[in-house]
């Protein structure tokens with residue numbers, strides 16, 4: 001059992017009924033995550049990153065249909081788990097840091113109530129112990145006057161303070177897996193660096209697995225073991241972080257890396273690289289490569305195929321071109 | 333480009349009260365402490381600083397959404413207090429940090445984006461519809477989202493709705509509070525190019541609050557660095573990114589994560605002595621974390637020292653006259 005991944009996902013698919021037809025928001029994604037490992041998911045806005053994490057946590061809206069070939073957490077089949085089992089897992093063994101703190105913090109309760117709630121629910125501890133742990137964690141994520149913050153309500157905190165409260169909340173029970181959806185976007189870079197170091201340290205200490213969803217490729221480069229690039233509901237490229245940054249194979253990944261302003265590479269104020277065009281609709285049947293409409297490497301067969309290509313070291317991508325580049329000889 | 337400020341803060345302070353513990357007495361929290369700032373026509377002023385240092389409070393005060401506890405806000409030299417809100421909102425538009433709480437969940441995207449046009453009675457329904465589709469296109473959203481509701485959209489899609497809503501009025505001044513932090517980098521670069529184009533074309537003025545220093549360096553013409561309710565350094569963008577003076581500005585720049593997979597997360601060297609806004613450190617608020625702290629820093633609060641292109645508030649620079657870009 002020890003060699004088995006902590007989290008294993010095969011063929012995860014999420015369909016959402018809409019007035020215009022079925023939205024195929026997530027279309028068959030596969031990945032494994034070991035204890036102590038960090039997987040960063042990057043990708044286009046609206047590609048299904050948050051939905052994927054909600055699906056893992058069993059927190060999808062009821063109308064969203066989830067199917068998967070396999071979805072296991074430490075051997076437990078998450079698809080067969082009862083509501084009670086899932087509730088037990090959440091907060092205790094796996095926890096989530098949500099993208100928008102305001103939506104997951106309850107405006108009617110104080111920070112203190114919300115922080116101690118999970119601990120009181122899952123572990124047999126006294127109220128005073130729970131409070132002490134809450135203060136300790138708030139201090140760890142860099143919140144001073146932690147004691148008085150406990151009696152504040154979410155709207156009285158700045159964006160970054162709210163986000164750090166969410167991070168503290170996720171750490172309350174020392175989970176084995178943390179899914180963090182954009183955990184540091186509202187933080188300044190010094191606190192971001194400190195929180196990332198904290199997460200990395202805790203991860204080493206507790207052999208915790210971490211899924212980090214972020215748009216910040218700087219963060220990805222510095223903390224990821226594995227990277228998954230998501231586009232239109234698919235993982236279009238996955239692999240070790242060093243391979244993704246040094247040899248990005250999928251044209252979308254290359255486009256992304258080209259969009260970031262890098263001091264020294266871009267002249268101040270000059271235009272930034274973009275990826276022209278917009279994402280295809282995922283309502284109804286989707287065929288071929290979803291990126292073809294925006295791709296500068298497109299050839300005719302992209303309309304029907306986007307085969308999975310395997311490079312060394314577990315680096316994989318989906319493209320008709322064996323190395324992600326169009327060469328003249330490629331034909332059907 | 334004229335040199336008349338279009339927006340001005342004069343000695344503005346903002347104090348909130350928060351409760352200390354369960355039975356404790358309420359205590360004042362000084363979110364802004366005697367801040368003066370000018371926004372010149374046509375410039376992009378980047379505002380950066382530690383989380384919780386008062387950037388959003390400053391933005392809300394500039395927008396007239398919060399009243400300063402002390403000091404004054406001037407629009408074109410006139411006091412903001414007492415000016416017609418609707419007329420002002422035509423000229424000054426915000427793009428906020430948290431797209432979820434700033435979009436009405438019961439309204440469709442179409443209604444949300446065109447609301448400013450309807451409030452100001454601009455155009456008929458056909459022309460509003462054209463404007464709507466133009467804006468959707470500009471922010472990279474497909475026309476099909478017009479009939480959706482905020483809850484059906486991803487975080488980045490919602491942020492683009494907020495941007496479309498702010499820009500549909502072609503305002504003169506846009507107060508952007510973390511406008512692109514929820515966006516993927518391809519949409520971010522599209523929006524940044526758009527903001528730059530609008531500025532070139534219509535002479536828009538921006539206050540641009542962001543934690544992403546690479547973005548600030550790219551877009552801003554001038555930068556103000558805040559720490560615990562004070563602006564501790566203000567300079568032209570090149571000066572700040574090449575020869576930052578304040579030790580906090582330097583720590584910020586050293587924490588930027590470039591996309592380099594060979595490097596780990598840097599140690600900020602700032603320690604964990606985060607300042608407590610209810611009981612700010614004596615003297616210079618940054619002294620407990622400062623690498624260059626001197627004995628008198630804990631006793632005497634520094635004052636703004638003028639530089640060739642701004643100011644810096646640090647005892648390292650107030651002993652002798654400053655050399656230009658030392």
Ligand SMILES: Nc1ncnc2c1ncn2[C@@H]1O[C@H](COP(=O)(O)OP(=O)(O)OP(=O)(O)O)[C@@H](O)[C@H]1O
Nearest residue numbers: 025045046047048049050051484485486487488489
């Ligand atoms: N409840 C819902 N009803 C209908 N569509 C939805 C719903 N929730 C999400 N979607 C759609 O599913 C897609 C994926 O959404 P998701 O929130 O997972 O995106 P994301 O990758 O997290 O994007 P971002 O980076 O912007 O946060 C989006 O196109 C979104 O509009």
Ligand SMILES: Nc1ncnc2c1ncn2[C@@H]1O[C@H](COP(=O)(O)OP(=O)(O)OP(=O)(O)O)[C@@H](O)[C@H]1O
Nearest residue numbers: 156157158159160348363383384385386387388389
């Ligand atoms: N309504 C309020 N009541 C009490 N305190 C408040 C209120 N609004 C803001 N504050 C406090 O004022 C300080 C400054 O908050 P502000 O939102 O301006 O910070 P910020 O610089 O925008 O931070 P961030 O980068 O995290 O968004 C914080 O300590 C915050 O908790």
Ligand SMILES: [Mg+2]
Nearest residue numbers: 050099486487
């Ligand atoms: Mg998301």
Ligand SMILES: [Mg+2]
Nearest residue numbers: 158159387388
């Ligand atoms: Mg803010």
